[in-house]
Amino acid sequence: MKPPSIKDIAKALNISIGTVDRALHGRSDISPATRKRVLQKATQLGYEPNFAARALKLNRRVRIGVYFPREIASFFDSLRAGVRAAVAGSMAVNVELVFRDFPRLDQGDVELLSADSEQKFDGVLIAPGNPTRIEAALRQLTQRGTAVICVATDAPRSARLAAVTVDAHTSGAIAAELFSRTIHKTGSLATITGDLRTVDHAEKLRGFAAYVAVHAPHLSLLPALESHEQPDVASRQAESLLAKKPHPLGLYISTANSMPILKALEERGMLSKIQVITTDLFPELVPYIESGKILATLYQRPYTQGKRALESLLNYILSNVTPPPLTRLAPHIILRSNVFLFRNYLIDSPTC
Amino acid sequence: MKPPSIKDIAKALNISIGTVDRALHGRSDISPATRKRVLQKATQLGYEPNFAARALKLNRRVRIGVYFPREIASFFDSLRAGVRAAVAGSMAVNVELVFRDFPRLDQGDVELLSADSEQKFDGVLIAPGNPTRIEAALRQLTQRGTAVICVATDAPRSARLAAVTVDAHTSGAIAAELFSRTIHKTGSLATITGDLRTVDHAEKLRGFAAYVAVHAPHLSLLPALESHEQPDVASRQAESLLAKKPHPLGLYISTANSMPILKALEERGMLSKIQVITTDLFPELVPYIESGKILATLYQRPYTQGKRALESLLNYILSNVTPPPLTRLAPHIILRSNVFLFRNYLIDSPTC
DNA sequence: CGCCAAATCGTTAACGTACACGCCGCGATG
DNA sequence: CATCGCGGCGTGTACGTTAACGATTTGGCG
Numbered sequence: 076m077k078p079p080s081i082k083d084i085a086k087a088l089n090i091s092i093g094t095v096d097r098a099l100h101g102r103s104d105i106s107p108a109t110r111k112r113v114l115q116k117a118t119q120l121g122y123e124p125n126f127a128a129r130a131l132k133l134n135r136r137v138r139i140g141v142y143f144p145r146e147i148a149s150f151f152d153s154l155r156a157g158v159r160a161a162v163a164g165s166m167a168v169n170v171e172l173v174f175r176d177f178p179r180l181d182q183g184d185v186e187l188l189s190a191d192s193e194q195k196f197d198g199v200l201i202a203p204g205n206p207t208r209i210e211a212a213l214r215q216l217t218q219r220g221t222a223v224i225c226v227a228t229d230a231p232r233s234a235r236l237a238a239v240t241v242d243a244h245t246s247g248a249i250a251a252e253l254f255s256r257t258i259h260k261t262g263s264l265a266t267i268t269g270d271l272r273t274v275d276h277a278e279k280l281r282g283f284a285a286y287v288a289v290h291a292p293h294l295s296l297l298p299a300l301e302s303h304e305q306p307d308v309a310s311r312q313a314e315s316l317l318a319k320k321p322h323p324l325g326l327y328i329s330t331a332n333s334m335p336i337l338k339a340l341e342e343r344g345m346l347s348k349i350q351v352i353t354t355d356l357f358p359e360l361v362p363y364i365e366s367g368k369i370l371a372t373l374y375q376r377p378y379t380q381g382k383r384a385l386e387s388l389l390n391y392i393l394s395n396v397t398p399p400p401l402t403r404l405a406p407h408i409i410l411r412s413n414v415f416l417f418r419n420y421l422i423d424s425p426t427c
Numbered sequence: 428m429k430p431p432s433i434k435d436i437a438k439a440l441n442i443s444i445g446t447v448d449r450a451l452h453g454r455s456d457i458s459p460a461t462r463k464r465v466l467q468k469a470t471q472l473g474y475e476p477n478f479a480a481r482a483l484k485l486n487r488r489v490r491i492g493v494y495f496p497r498e499i500a501s502f503f504d505s506l507r508a509g510v511r512a513a514v515a516g517s518m519a520v521n522v523e524l525v526f527r528d529f530p531r532l533d534q535g536d537v538e539l540l541s542a543d544s545e546q547k548f549d550g551v552l553i554a555p556g557n558p559t560r561i562e563a564a565l566r567q568l569t570q571r572g573t574a575v576i577c578v579a580t581d582a583p584r585s586a587r588l589a590a591v592t593v594d595a596h597t598s599g600a601i602a603a604e605l606f607s608r609t610i611h612k613t614g615s616l617a618t619i620t621g622d623l624r625t626v627d628h629a630e631k632l633r634g635f636a637a638y639v640a641v642h643a644p645h646l647s648l649l650p651a652l653e654s655h656e657q658p659d660v661a662s663r664q665a666e667s668l669l670a671k672k673p674h675p676l677g678l679y680i681s682t683a684n685s686m687p688i689l690k691a692l693e694e695r696g697m698l699s700k701i702q703v704i705t706t707d708l709f710p711e712l713v714p715y716i717e718s719g720k721i722l723a724t725l726y727q728r729p730y731t732q733g734k735r736a737l738e739s740l741l742n743y744i745l746s747n748v749t750p751p752p753l754t755r756l757a758p759h760i761i762l763r764s765n766v767f768l769f770r771n772y773l774i775d776s777p778t779c
Numbered sequence: 780c781g782c783c784a785a786a787t788c789g790t791t792a793a794c795g796t797a798c799a800c801g802c803c804g805c806g807a808t809g
Numbered sequence: 810c811a812t813c814g815c816g817g818c819g820t821g822t823a824c825g826t827t828a829a830c831g832a833t834t835t836g837g838c839g
Contacts (some may be wrong), residue, residue: 078521080825091789096827104787127486127520128825130479131794134429167428167477248764256609256722287766290719332533370608405768408760410598412638416757423618432795443819448797456817480795483824782839789832794825801820808813 079120087116099124135262136169137392140194142187142201143226147331149357150377151202154227157381158200162383165389167277181303182206182229183269189214196386197220201380205272206230222391224398226384227377228275236391239384241375242403243275247282247329249408250352253371255291257350262324263315267301267309269330279329281356308334313339324350330357331355331375337363356409356417364414374407376415392419429478431472439468451476470681488521489744491737492546494539496532497577499683501709502729506579510552516734517741520747532556532580533622533655540564550574550740554734557624558582576750578736579729580627587745591736593727594755595627599634599649599681601760602704605723606677607643609702614676617668618651619661621682631681631706635658658687676702683707683727689715708761708769716766726737726759726769 081095090109097105098113101121116122141158145152155174163169175191177183181204188201191213199221203209210233216223217234223230225238254264266283268276280299287294300316302309313336316323326349328336333353337360340346351369353360355377363369387398411416433447442446442461450465451459451525468474470777471587493510495503507526514522527543529535533556534705540553541564551573555561568575569586577716606616618635632651652668654661666687668675678701680688685705688711692698703721705712708727715721761769 077488081798082825092826094788095830097788100827109787123826125483127479127482128794129827130482131477131796131824132828133825134479134794136429219705242765242768245765245768249762252764259611282764290763354707403768405759406766407757408762410601410604410760410792411595411642412604412634413594416594416597416755434795444796445798445820449818452797454798456815461817477795478811481797481825483794484796484798485822621838639812780839782837784833784835786835787833788829793827796824797822799820799822800812801818803816803818805815806813807815809811 079126080125081122083120084113084116084122085171087120089113090246101365103194115118118363119134123271130168134169135393136171137389138171138173138195139388140199140221140409141172142184142199143174143176143179144184144202144204145176146179147355150331150355150375152351153377154202154381155401157378158379158385159383161385161389165302165386168389168393170389180273186304187275188216190262195426196221198224200224200226200384200388202227203233204228204270206274209233222388224388226380227375229401231274237387237398237400237402239380239387240275240404241406242379243278244282245403246354246375246406247279247284247327248286248369249373249406250279250327250329251283251286251291253352254350254407255287255294257370258294258324260324261293262321263295263297264325264327265297265323266327266329267302267312267336268299268328269301270303271299272350276329283327283329285360294324300402302330302332302336306332309335312336314343317343317345322349326351328353331357334359337369341368351417356414361418362412364409364411367411368424370410372409374409376404376407379404430477431474432477433474436465436468436474439472440464455638455775463692472675482520486521487745488523489549489741490525490547491522491740492543492548493524494536494551495526495528496536496554496556496673497528498528498531499707502579502683502727505729506554506733509607509730509735510737512730513734513735514736515743517524517663517738520741520745522741532625532697537561537564540568548573548743550576552576552736552740553576554579555582555585556580558585561585566575574746575738576740577685578732580625580710581725581753583626587755589739589752589755591732591739592627592756593732593758595630596634596637597755598632598706598725598727598758599679599757600638601725602631602681603635603638603643603721605704605760606679606702607646609722612676613645614673614681615649616649616677616679617649617675618681619654619664619668619677619688620651620680620693621649621653622655623653630679634677635681637723645692646676654682654684654688661687662691664688668697669697670696674701678703680705683709686711693720702736709764713770716761716763722762724761726761728756728759731756 081092085092095113098110103121105406175187177187184204185208199216203225209230213223214231214236223235225235229238229240271277284296287296292328331354346368353369353372356372358376389399433444433688437444447465450462469753495666513525527539529539537560552674555577565575565587575587577587579592581590581592620632623629636648639648644646650666683706698720705721705724708726742748743750
């Protein structure tokens with residue numbers, strides 16, 4: 076009836092539960108012979124450890140540091156919500172989340188991390204802006220025994236345990252494919268990005284360019300513009316794009332703060348003449364999609380990213396399960412026809 | 428340091444843990460005055476029950492019946508995998524899954540359910556083919572205290588506790604939008620569906636038609652064809668479509684077994700002349716997407732559906748949390764540029 | 780032979796919760 | 810006055826696991 080416990084194993088072999096425990100956990104103070112007998116009996120009875128009992132016994136308090144930038148809020152707030160949801164869902168464990176915010180993706184992360192160097196975290200979640208600049212800090216953390224998982228953006232060659240991101244290369248490729256299937260005329264495509272030193276932004280553009288090169292011979296690529304997440308720069312770049320003649324047929328905005336650019340285009344009545352694909356979703360963007368003024372937005376599912384990242388981290392810390400080094404989520408393609416499913420994405424975890 | 432337990436509450440009030448337990452659970456044998464004091468102290472100390480201890484103590488064995496059709500295997504096997512993954516992830520609980528398969532979506536569900544009428548399930552997961560025919564059985568189950576959640580397809584007016592599906596209406600609308608943005612010429616669109624009595628299939632076509640009517644004035648709709656999931660019927664319908672002249676510019680296949688139709692189209696060299704959008708993903712379909720022979724497929728995320736459904740069911744049975752009556756997942760739009768992310772979707776839970 | 784240390788194993792007390800059981804005092808009843 | 814019923818409360822045990830501690834045997838070495 077009931078699943079077997081270590082007591083049952085002990086009874087079946089006429090030994091004590093202490094010995095069974097030693098055998099099952101590869102501890103010392105046990106002879107190889109009895110260890111073998113125990114393990115054999117365990118598999119024979121189909122023993123599986125009772126997580127509730129384990130969690131109750133070793134009432135570990137797990138401290139996790141969460142290092143995310145404040146900007147862009149729509150994205151990272153959602154990411155934080157996913158993290159919180161994961162701890163709520165993982166019953167049976169005391170998780171203490173310490174949220175540490177730094178100003179922007181490209182500034183303040185390393186400083187904050189080294190300022191916290193005396194903190195004792197069991198695990199750390201971080202969105203690194205500049206992957207090379209942060210390597211030293213991550214190595215130091217790992218050496219002190221804290222597991223590090225990168226979220227949203229990766230530091231590939233660092234000592235981080237794993238990374239959970241949306242597949243940026245695919246994001247770019249999808250944008251390119253949507254253009255190639257929507258635009259039948261011959262012409263050019265423009266791109267505005269955030270900061271090309273961030274791995275993800277660079278990857279998006281590579282994916283975009285690769286797809287265009289292979290599958291869209293009728294479309295050519297203009298050089299990418301870096302907005303560095305500064306609204307004024309972005310809107311000036313939008314203007315310069317419009318000045319070109321013939322104007323580009325499509326514009327791929329691969330950074331999440333696309334509003335300045337959209338406003339600039341709208342003021343000049345260009346939104347109807349150029350196909351636009353944006354990145355991520357926030358309330359101000361919804362009307363643009365609903366009205367068809369922009370073709371699509373590629374949603375990076377921050378909520379799901381945060382949830383998955385923390386689940387992986389807890390699984391590693393508590394159950395010693397090594398996560399895959401790279402989890403790539405598939406981005407959601409949000410169009411006019413499905414945008415309403417994502418409208419309340421900030422409230423809870425609707426459509427994921 | 429440590430989170431407060433009922434012991435701490437008891438100590439703070441100089442009473443026993445038994446009394447605290449009675450107060451917190453609204454049991455009898457306690458005076459209103461002390462109950463109030465306890466509840467007050469509990470919120471004051473920020474008491475939260477320890478799930479591990481609770482799960483250990485009441486070692487409930489939960490039996491769950493899973494009623495899915497065998498066909499279409501690619502879809503429902505994935506659904507079953509999601510269900511299994513959910514029980515693996517919900518540690519601390521003994522869940523016994525009883526898988527009960529019936530032949531096809533439109534046949535055998537009611538019979539199997541009534542044959543199992545003496546089974547005592549705490550919860551049931553079911554994919555009802557014909558919603559009205561199954562209402563009586565579901566009402567009977569609910570009356571006997573078993574929670575019922577519909578998965579993949581819904582029985583809206585029945586006594587089921589909740590339903591987890593992909594939003595079928597949106598699925599259809601997405602297909603229509605993709606056609607409307609890809610096809611610039613004037614012409615007609617055809618649709619082949621499974622069984623219109625199934626709520627989901629009907630919903631898809633409604634969503635498809637609604638979007639075309641509002642946003643694609645240059646496209647007209649041919650009457651929908653029902654294949655009833657029979658390969659020979661499907662391929663004959665494909666032929667009849669091709670006989671029309673001018674032939675339709677787009678074909679939306681809203682059922683998951685699209686292979687017979689695709690084969691028929693391919694043999695006549697029509698796949699390059701007509702835009703095709705299919706439903707769901709299985710190994711044989713992948714090459715068609717990779718080569719661009721079909722425009723897109725709308726993935727209904729069976730794995731995620733199964734996982735979410737069982738999570739909701741367990742949450743209701745164990746924690747008494749009422750799930751939302753209708754959880755609609757957003758379908759994934761799979762194109763040539765992102766199909767590779769979904770290739771190994773059957774193995775584990777890759778990109779979700 | 781005696782003694783110490785190492786190797787091997789048993790015993791037990793927690794972890795926080797749920798629940799059966801028992802105890803006490805008070806008013807009602809015979 | 811003895812007894813009973815009952816509301817109100819305390820006590821104890823069990824759930825399965827872990828880990829500290831004790832107990833026993835064995836082997837080695839002087």
